[in-house]
Amino acid sequence: MNNIVFMIFGTFFGLLLSLAGATTFDFYAQLFLLQNPQLARVIGTAVLVGTAGVLLMKRVQAKALMTGARIVFEKKLKQKGLIVGSLMFGAGWGITGSCPGSAPAMLGEGKVIIIPVLLGVIAGTYIYGWFESRRAVDCKS
Amino acid sequence: MYDIIIWPGWLAGAGIGLLMVAFHWVTGKQLGVSRSYCNLWAHVSKLPFFQQKEYTGTGWRIWFIAGIVLGGATAAMIGNQGDWHLQYDMGQAYEALLPSNVWLKILVLFSGGAVMGLGARLAGGCTSGHVIAGIPTLNFASALAGGLFFVGGLLTIQFVAYMVAL
Numbered sequence: 001m002n003n004i005v006f007m008i009f010g011t012f013f014g015l016l017l018s019l020a021g022a023t024t025f026d027f028y029a030q031l032f033l034l035q036n037p038q039l040a041r042v043i044g045t046a047v048l049v050g051t052a053g054v055l056l057m058k059r060v061q062a063k064a065l066m067t068g069a070r071i072v073f074e075k076k077l078k079q080k081g082l083i084v085g086s087l088m089f090g091a092g093w094g095i096t097g098s099c100p101g102s103a104p105a106m107l108g109e110g111k112v113i114i115i116p117v118l119l120g121v122i123a124g125t126y127i128y129g130w131f132e133s134r135r136a137v138d139c140k141s
Numbered sequence: 142m143y144d145i146i147i148w149p150g151w152l153a154g155a156g157i158g159l160l161m162v163a164f165h166w167v168t169g170k171q172l173g174v175s176r177s178y179c180n181l182w183a184h185v186s187k188l189p190f191f192q193q194k195e196y197t198g199t200g201w202r203i204w205f206i207a208g209i210v211l212g213g214a215t216a217a218m219i220g221n222q223g224d225w226h227l228q229y230d231m232g233q234a235y236e237a238l239l240p241s242n243v244w245l246k247i248l249v250l251f252s253g254g255a256v257m258g259l260g261a262r263l264a265g266g267c268t269s270g271h272v273i274a275g276i277p278t279l280n281f282a283s284a285l286a287g288g289l290f291f292v293g294g295l296l297t298i299q300f301v302a303y304m305v306a307l
Contacts, residue, residue, distance in 0.1 A: 003204040009164050010208020011215065013172075016160060018145050018216030020153030029234035032298035041150025042157065043272060049158025050277035057166060064169025074171045076265050076275055078282040085263025086286040090293015092257025095301065096250055097235050099268040100261055101174035103254075104206050108213025109145065110227045116247045120254020125178040127255070128262035129190035136189055 002066065014105040023106045025097035032094050096120075145220035161273050170201065171278075173270030174209070175261040177202040238301050264289075 020042040021027040030036035054073070056062075062071045079085070093099050096117045098106060103121065106114040148156075161172045176196070180203050182188070183196040191197075218225050230236060239246045261267040264286045266275060272290070275283025 003201060005168065006201040006204040007208040007211070009160070009168070010205040011212040012160055012208075013157070013164075013205075014209035014212020015216050016153055016156045016212070017209070018213055018220075019148040020150065020157060021147045023145065023213060023216070024147070024232065026232040026234040028294075029238060029298060032294045033234075033302060038147075038150045042154040043268075045151045045154025046158040046161070046273050047276050049155045050161050050273060051279075053158065053162030054165075054277040054279075057162065062166055064165075065167045067169050069169055071165060071169055073278045074275075074280075076271065076280050076282050078285070079263065079265045081263030082265065082282060082286055083289060085260045085265075086289030087293040087296075088256050088260030089264055089267065089286075090260070090290040090295075091297040092253045092255075092260060093268070093290060094294030094297040095239075095253040096257060097231065100178065100257065101209065101267065101269045104174075104209040105213030105216070108210040108215075109217040110214075110225055112227050112229055113231055113246075113250065116251040117254035117257075120251040120256075121175075121258035121261075122178055122181065122254075123251070124255035124258025124260070125175075125262060126182060126186070127259050129179065129182060129186065129188050132190040133188040 005066065013101070014108060017102045017105045018109065022099070022102040023109055023111070028094065028097035092120075092124075145216050157273060158277075161269075161277070165274070168201070171270070172274040173266055174206065175258070175267035175270060177206040178258060179262075238298070238305055260293075 017023055021038045022042065027036060027038050031039045057071055058073070063069060064071050098114060098117055100121055103114050103118050107118060164170070164172050176199075179191055179196045180199060182191040214225060231239070239249055257267075264271065266283065266286065268290065271283040272287040276287055
């Protein structure tokens with residue numbers, strides 16, 4: 001049952017990404033060529049509305065409706081690879097005209113050319129996991 | 142090319158912001174997509190990194206990403222009056238920027254995806270986790286990551302466009 005809730009949220013997220021133009025390759029190139037502010041508007045408004053919502057959740061000390069537990073806000077720490085990783089992410093974001101969230105929506109739309117990108121993201125995730133697993137072993141020995 | 146409906150940026154952005162808040166409020170989980178790819182690996186890889194509880198115990202991420210695929214399909218169906226069909230081109234901009242040879246193009250897109258996937262893990266999130274959900278929690282690392290995402294994309298595309306124009 002809970003999983004269905006997550007899937008419904010995912011469906012609306014995918015639908016909104018499509019409506020936003022986040023599944024249209026052209027908008028990404030036009031964003032980075034500074035030709036069309038569509039995606040900048042999308043991200044800007046989403047962050048503004050999101051900030052208001054998060055402030056409200058904090059203000060009323062909101063509890064999660066599904067679990068009744070107090071909502072926690074992840075403290076994402078500045079990881080060691082943050083700067084290099086972010087620049088790498090940006091390079092991939094630009095060259096593929098997609099991101100890890102919009103790529104699955106593009107797949108759903110029937111955009112076949114997104115398949116190599118998705119396989120790439122899966123491979124890149126594996127490379128990180130492989131190095132992290134090795135590092136963890138090295139630390140123990 | 143544009144056979145999906147595009148809303149004005151502010152409207153779709155507001156929708157995405159509201160969805161992020163509703164998601165957090167209802168489920169108690171902070172929205173973020175890129176870690177779903179670790180959950181996929183948790184099912185097939187024995188590497189200790191993917192066998193952490195963070196990835197084995199969070200099956201919801203896979204349901205969420207499956208929903209995103211459904212959402213994309215829904216958008217295409219709405220845009221085409223119920224007709225869903227495969228599309229092969231990337232649209233004007235990328236047909237001009239990327240190699241015209243299909244295998245080279247696939248190689249570039251795969252490499253780009255790999256750099257993006259690895260980068261997301263090094264940075265600790267992607268456009269959804271760091272920017273859409275991270276910046277509103279007033280997380281400094283997220284704001285820094287978001288800014289650098291943009292710088293990376295800007296430098297890459299400006300460079301590629303410059304090379305293509307030569």
